[in-house]
Amino acid sequence: MANIFGLNVEEIKEAVAKLNIPSYRSKQIADWIYKKGKISFYEMTNLSKSLQEKLSAEFEISPPTLKQRLDSKDGDTSKFLLSFDENTAVETVLMRKNYGNSVCVSTQAGCNMGCAFCASTLLGLSRNLTASEMFGEVYFVENELKSEGKSVTNLVLMGSGEPLMNYDEVIKFLRLIHDEDIMGVGYRNITLSTSGIVPNIYRLIDENLPITLSISLHAPNDELRTTLMPINKKYPLKDVIEAGRLYAERTKRRVTYEYILIDGINDGKKEAAELSELLKGQLANVNLIPINPVRERNFYRPAKEKIEAFLNCLLKSNISATVRKEMGKDVNAACGQLRNRYLKEGN
Numbered sequence: 232m233a234n235i236f237g238l239n240v241e242e243i244k245e246a247v248a249k250l251n252i253p254s255y256r257s258k259q260i261a262d263w264i265y266k267k268g269k270i271s272f273y274e275m276t277n278l279s280k281s282l283q284e285k286l287s288a289e290f291e292i293s294p295p296t297l298k299q300r301l302d303s304k305d306g307d308t309s310k311f312l313l314s315f316d317e318n319t320a321v322e323t324v325l326m327r328k329n330y331g332n333s334v335c336v337s338t339q340a341g342c343n344m345g346c347a348f349c350a351s352t353l354l355g356l357s358r359n360l361t362a363s364e365m366f367g368e369v370y371f372v373e374n375e376l377k378s379e380g381k382s383v384t385n386l387v388l389m390g391s392g393e394p395l396m397n398y399d400e401v402i403k404f405l406r407l408i409h410d411e412d413i414m415g416v417g418y419r420n421i422t423l424s425t426s427g428i429v430p431n432i433y434r435l436i437d438e439n440l441p442i443t444l445s446i447s448l449h450a451p452n453d454e455l456r457t458t459l460m461p462i463n464k465k466y467p468l469k470d471v472i473e474a475g476r477l478y479a480e481r482t483k484r485r486v487t488y489e490y491i492l493i494d495g496i497n498d499g500k501k502e503a504a505e506l507s508e509l510l511k512g513q514l515a516n517v518n519l520i521p522i523n524p525v526r527e528r529n530f531y532r533p534a535k536e537k538i539e540a541f542l543n544c545l546l547k548s549n550i551s552a553t554v555r556k557e558m559g560k561d562v563n564a565a566c567g568q569l570r571n572r573y574l575k576e577g578n
């Protein structure tokens with residue numbers, strides 16, 4: 232049966248065309264699904280009984296389903312393991328912040344970037360998610376928030392997967408989520424994070440979407456970056472930084488550079504100085520992220536003083552930088568691991 236969940240008004244119109252339904256009906260159906268959270272045609276009370284029956288016989292409305300849920304003790308962070316089909320599940324995270332409610336969206340089931348510090352890549356790439364599936368993640372969280380009298384205000388594409396390796400569906404997803412008939416999330420409230428797929432950063436510039444670009448840097452020289460992020464062999468630092476510079480220049484939006492701090496690996500004075508040199512004069516902000524430890528790799532979080540020292544070194548060189556405020560440490564420690572356990576043990 233055809234699933235119309237995640238289609239926009241125009242696509243719903245095309246999908247139901249064979250039933251000879253007046254075209255204004257597709258807008259009504261979209262309203263029920265996206266604005267009122269109804270996924271049964273029988274609850275769509277402005278449709279006639281016979282129309283409800285016809286639609287139900289031909290179509291389904293199937294958003295992702297919940298497999299597991301974890302809530303942080305402080306109540307600010309909730310992590311959902313959502314499944315789209317028997318073989319595909321991803322993690323989606325809700326962060327309740329003082330400025331709004333942010334959803335961390337996965338763009339692929341698994342990942343094949345192979346970053347040394349990341350749990351999402353351990354089992355490889357299962358498959359790309361479709362625009363409708365990514366939208367389903369946000370829709371699920373939106374419905375959860377409704378019961379708290381809240382709604383989704385911000386999105387970060389920082390869950391599992393590399394968004395720029397699933398380019399077309401990600402762009403389609405951004406347009407879908409921005410669509411007033413669907414959810415109307417402002418582009419300025421959306422951040423896309425990439426490990427630095429240079430040609431697709433250039434494509435993104437040409438899309439003219441005022442979203443924030445976040446680039447995962449994690450090292451200030453090619454030698455170190457390649458050991459942490461194998462993609463650096465294909466797209467070395469110089470090219471990544473140049474793409475970031477152009478993104479800022481063309482969109483007039485400050486690029487965020489993510490820099491995980493790993494004790495004894497990339498957190499020294501030398502690296503801080505190199506990083507300052509690399510980003511000198513850029514419209515950029517460095518986001519320092521004390522690593523979520525990966526024991527299998529002996530990667531640990533630096534002491535507070537080292538984090539402070541690294542930050543101060545950047546600030547002294549006039550590089551704008553912040554240390555990421557940690558949310559839901561108790562559930563984030565399991566970042567990517569909820570899915571891994573689920574796939575390995577089937578529970």
Ligand code: SAH
Nearest residue numbers: 348349389392393424425426447489522523
């Ligand atoms: N593939 C994209 C988006 C997903 S990762 C990217 O690389 O940016 C989102 C962010 O989480 C990236 O900055 C990534 O480097 C970071 N991350 C991965 N593993 C982490 C860990 N163990 N601790 C802290 N941050 C981590």
